[in-house]
Amino acid sequence: MLLRKGISIYRYSCTRGLSSKSAILMSKQNDILNQIKHEVVESPASMAKESKMPSKPLELKTKPRKPSKKSAFKSDNKIESDPEFKMADWKQNLGQWIIKIFNIDMDRSRAGPVAGSQYFGECKRQGLYYPNEPLSPTARFFYETLKLPMSFSQHFQITLLHYWILSVRMRAMPFKYGRNFQQKLVDRIFRDMELRMADELNIKSNRIIENHLKDFHTQMLGAVLSYDEGLMTDDITLATALWRNVFNGNPDADMRHIEALVGYVRGQLYVLNKMTDREFGFGKFTFVSPEEVVKPITRKQEEELKRRAKEEFAKYTLPSQKSVLSLDE
Amino acid sequence: MSGGVRTEIIEKTLSLLKSLPKERIKHYASFKDVQLQKYSGDAIKNVSEKELELQYIALRDLVNDKYKNYYKLDDKLLKPKGNPQYYDRILSELKGEKKETFGSAMRTVLFGK
Numbered sequence: 001m002l003l004r005k006g007i008s009i010y011r012y013s014c015t016r017g018l019s020s021k022s023a024i025l026m027s028k029q030n031d032i033l034n035q036i037k038h039e040v041v042e043s044p045a046s047m048a049k050e051s052k053m054p055s056k057p058l059e060l061k062t063k064p065r066k067p068s069k070k071s072a073f074k075s076d077n078k079i080e081s082d083p084e085f086k087m088a089d090w091k092q093n094l095g096q097w098i099i100k101i102f103n104i105d106m107d108r109s110r111a112g113p114v115a116g117s118q119y120f121g122e123c124k125r126q127g128l129y130y131p132n133e134p135l136s137p138t139a140r141f142f143y144e145t146l147k148l149p150m151s152f153s154q155h156f157q158i159t160l161l162h163y164w165i166l167s168v169r170m171r172a173m174p175f176k177y178g179r180n181f182q183q184k185l186v187d188r189i190f191r192d193m194e195l196r197m198a199d200e201l202n203i204k205s206n207r208i209i210e211n212h213l214k215d216f217h218t219q220m221l222g223a224v225l226s227y228d229e230g231l232m233t234d235d236i237t238l239a240t241a242l243w244r245n246v247f248n249g250n251p252d253a254d255m256r257h258i259e260a261l262v263g264y265v266r267g268q269l270y271v272l273n274k275m276t277d278r279e280f281g282f283g284k285f286t287f288v289s290p291e292e293v294v295k296p297i298t299r300k301q302e303e304e305l306k307r308r309a310k311e312e313f314a315k316y317t318l319p320s321q322k323s324v325l326s327l328d329e
Numbered sequence: 330m331s332g333g334v335r336t337e338i339i340e341k342t343l344s345l346l347k348s349l350p351k352e353r354i355k356h357y358a359s360f361k362d363v364q365l366q367k368y369s370g371d372a373i374k375n376v377s378e379k380e381l382e383l384q385y386i387a388l389r390d391l392v393n394d395k396y397k398n399y400y401k402l403d404d405k406l407l408k409p410k411g412n413p414q415y416y417d418r419i420l421s422e423l424k425g426e427k428k429e430t431f432g433s434a435m436r437t438v439l440f441g442k
Contacts, residue, residue, distance in 0.1 A: 171406075175441070228419050229419065231416075235390075235394045249357065249358035259391055262391060267396075270400035270401075
């Protein structure tokens with residue numbers, strides 16, 4: 001068992017509990033299956049990998065353009081590109097003094113570095129690929145296990161899905177902060193796409209880039225609406241939304257792959273649901289790998305997590321670490 | 330492998346697909362129609378009986394809201410305190426209840442909720 005971001009996540013490598021021998025008659029088998037309590041004991045990745053359904057990858061009208069070079073993951077700025085970067089002490093002290101004197105609302109200011117940088121990086125990382133470079137576990141899940149095409153627009157759909165997952169949590173923050181977080185995140189995603197289309201895909205015409213961005217924006221509005229509908233209604237509605245957007249409406253899409261993705265999305269939302277506003281607002285969330293299983297926690301475990309969070313945040317006493325975000329919900 | 334069991338699995342899958350609710354808005358592709366076409370035609374003739382069965386179970390798990398029930402969300406996310414009416418308004422619009430007025434739309438554009 002791993003204790004990751006306060007939520008118990010169990011790794012399982014066993015085969016799917018519901019898979020059964022074909023020798024059992026369907027009618028009898030259904031009686032047995034109906035008695036089994038729905039337990040998720042497999043990670044989305046292993047569930048999808050088990051499927052032997054022959055499926056053709058989607059035929060694309062045009063061959064996807066491969067990135068000709070690799071630009072900086074976030075930016076060239078040392079604050080974002082150098083994990084060891086530390087601001088000079090006098091600059092830090094001056095900053096703390098300014099925050100204190102002018103009573104700056106740090107929850108609002110934090111939207112830039114947290115949503116516009118850290119959560120943006122989280123969304124971008126999930127489906128990022130470069131030719132001849134190893135894929136991250138999540139990218140492997142999307143491109144190799146779910147057999148999605150490696151293209152810029154597919155990467156956008158994966159980024160968009162993760163943006164939506166985060167935006168569900170951002171909506172639950174106090175309105176003025178949540179809205180600001182969403183705005184910063186979406187602005188950064190589109191700015192990054194604009195830069196990458198020019199730098200990595202070598203699209204020279206600004207008009208073409210702008211048209212692509214408008215298309216992506218339209219796709220985003222449609223996808224967010226469909227995912228919201230799926231979140232509030234049922235799994236099959238969420239599954240059809242994922243099939244249309246992530247699986248590009250592929251008629252050959254594997255039902256077990258779609259199911260695995262629904263489990264992946266619901267698992268992420270569950271982790272976010274158990275995270276307090278303060279932890280989320282300070283950028284403590286990272287997406288759970290599709291190779292891990294999210295197990296629901298008990299009320300007692302939840303209380304324990306909140307207690308630990310309160311202990312941790314009690315140590316945050318600098319003016320820049322001030323926050324009005326809740327530690328109870 | 331008997332042909333009878335295979336036919337039974339396909340029939341069960343088809344009847345489950347037919348029971349899926351109609352989509353509230355028209356999309357570029359309908360999951361229900363595409364899958365009905367797939368399971369009614371030759372596209373699955375080379376698929377093993379066991380795999381068809383697992384596909385059926387996956388579909389049935391989705392229809393039975395396995396993940397929605399397993400990963401239960403609180404009102405914290407479903408009635409977001411920043412904008413408690415957000416999902417209700419979307420769903421009422423999708424259901425065609427036409428509660429939105431020009432005034433409420435303008436208020437959303439100007440104030441975000």
